[in-house]
Amino acid sequence: MAILAMQDVTLKDKVVMIREDFNVPLKDGRVANDKRIMATLPTIRYALDQGAQVILVSHLGRPKEGIYDPALSLEPVADLLTSRLKQKVVLIKDWLNDFSIKNYNKTDIILLENIRFCEGEDDNSPVLAKKLSDLCDVFVMDAFACSHRKQASTYGVIEQAKLVCAGPLLLSELEALERALKNPARPLIAIVGGSKVSTKLSVLLNLSKKVDKLIVGGGIANTFIAASGLAIGKSLYEPAQLTIARTLLQEMNERGRPITLPVDVVVANELSENAVAQIKPINRVDKDDMILDVGPDTIKTLRRDLEGAGTIIWNGPIGVFEYEQFSAGTGAMAMSIANSKAFSIAGGGDTLAAIDKYEIDSKIGYISTGGGAFLEFVEGKKLPSISILEQRCQDVLK
Numbered sequence: 001m002a003i004l005a006m007q008d009v010t011l012k013d014k015v016v017m018i019r020e021d022f023n024v025p026l027k028d029g030r031v032a033n034d035k036r037i038m039a040t041l042p043t044i045r046y047a048l049d050q051g052a053q054v055i056l057v058s059h060l061g062r063p064k065e066g067i068y069d070p071a072l073s074l075e076p077v078a079d080l081l082t083s084r085l086k087q088k089v090v091l092i093k094d095w096l097n098d099f100s101i102k103n104y105n106k107t108d109i110i111l112l113e114n115i116r117f118c119e120g121e122d123d124n125s126p127v128l129a130k131k132l133s134d135l136c137d138v139f140v141m142d143a144f145a146c147s148h149r150k151q152a153s154t155y156g157v158i159e160q161a162k163l164v165c166a167g168p169l170l171l172s173e174l175e176a177l178e179r180a181l182k183n184p185a186r187p188l189i190a191i192v193g194g195s196k197v198s199t200k201l202s203v204l205l206n207l208s209k210k211v212d213k214l215i216v217g218g219g220i221a222n223t224f225i226a227a228s229g230l231a232i233g234k235s236l237y238e239p240a241q242l243t244i245a246r247t248l249l250q251e252m253n254e255r256g257r258p259i260t261l262p263v264d265v266v267v268a269n270e271l272s273e274n275a276v277a278q279i280k281p282i283n284r285v286d287k288d289d290m291i292l293d294v295g296p297d298t299i300k301t302l303r304r305d306l307e308g309a310g311t312i313i314w315n316g317p318i319g320v321f322e323y324e325q326f327s328a329g330t331g332a333m334a335m336s337i338a339n340s341k342a343f344s345i346a347g348g349g350d351t352l353a354a355i356d357k358y359e360i361d362s363k364i365g366y367i368s369t370g371g372g373a374f375l376e377f378v379e380g381k382k383l384p385s386i387s388i389l390e391q392r393c394q395d396v397l398k
């Protein structure tokens with residue numbers, strides 16, 4: 001189904017409400033990582049350039065509804081936006097009771113205070129959704145990162161607003177994900193790392209049907225190694241997921257696309273900054289060992305695999321890259337993805353931290369702003385905000 005793009009809507013002299021995801025980490029009252037905010041600037045600038053009066057909406061953190069919490073105010077976001085856009089961003093605290101757009105100049109960009117302070121946001125209250133939709137002529141959904149949430153500002157407002165469309169950030173996220181998952185240049189290689197199989201089980205199941213090669217890392221790999229019958233010592237793994245891991249290993253073998261497991265690993269007796277690392281073949285892991293990274297032979301294979309890829313989907317580190325002695329695997333993988341000619345797409349909090357650490361931002365085909373939303377899309381789920389947007393756009397695009 002098609003979605004109406006913001007660029008195809010007349011915005012001049014319209015009040016345009018844009019839902020963004022400014023859910024960013026804060027430290028000492030300031031924005032600690034501005035990536036999500038930077039990604040929204042082209043959308044906001046475009047609306048301003050078209051002569052729209054802009055109202056921005058976002059959530060921040062998970063406050064208790066109905067209670068104002070200064071620690072989760074969008075004030076640091078308003079400050080950052082003001083400096084990046086070089087135009088005043090006015091934060092409106094009590095917009096539910098005391099706000100009229102007529103009292104503001106067109107050059108003032110309005111930012112409504114953390115929408116999750118309002119009762120009814122989480123439960124997708126139609127009353128709150130109507131309050132939002134009544135404020136604008138056009139509603140732009142641009143917040144891919146929370147499009148998996150069926151809430152008043154991501155769903156209800158789309159049902160009720162006079163005219164709805166998708167912002168360029170949302171559309172570019174969808175295009176990149178579709179390029180990687182629907183019609184990928186082959187071979188398609190997925191790397192799924194991180195700590196737990198259980199949190200990424202649906203991702204693994206969906207990807208296993210689509211990819212030419214599935215590489216697992218981190219605690220997830222440990223569960224697969226254990227499922228293949230090898231000793232993993234004290235390594236983090238999930239006994240409850242062994243059966244499903246075994247099934248997946250077998251299925252992929254039968255398809256002639258065996259899951260790539262490490263042939264050697266880096267182990268230590270403890271997980272700490274000063275832990276002493278040792279390289280071992282995968283069949284020599286002792287009972288006191290914790291597997292914390294992949295070894296040099298595995299890295300060689302990884303490099304070769306990624307070199308020949310047509311498309312790479314990357315979610316999750318393959319070792320404890322926060323500590324130098326366990327970072328070689330994730331580092332080598334990051335550099336191989338960066339140097340590969342493949343179209344690459346990466347998403348998820350830890351993955352973005354790795355991209356930052358190895359400074360390969362500009363070499364990744366697409367970096368998603370989504371964490372949970374990225375994973376749900378990769379799982380093959382329909383994201384509620386996207387579905388309602390498609391439904392509402394149907395009439396206009398007919």
Ligand code: 3PG
Pocket residue numbers: 021023061062145146149370371372373
């Ligand atoms: C995210 O950071 O994943 C999104 O902003 C959604 O936030 P939530 O998980 O608190 O709904």
Ligand code: MG
Pocket residue numbers: 371372
């Ligand atoms: Mg989240």
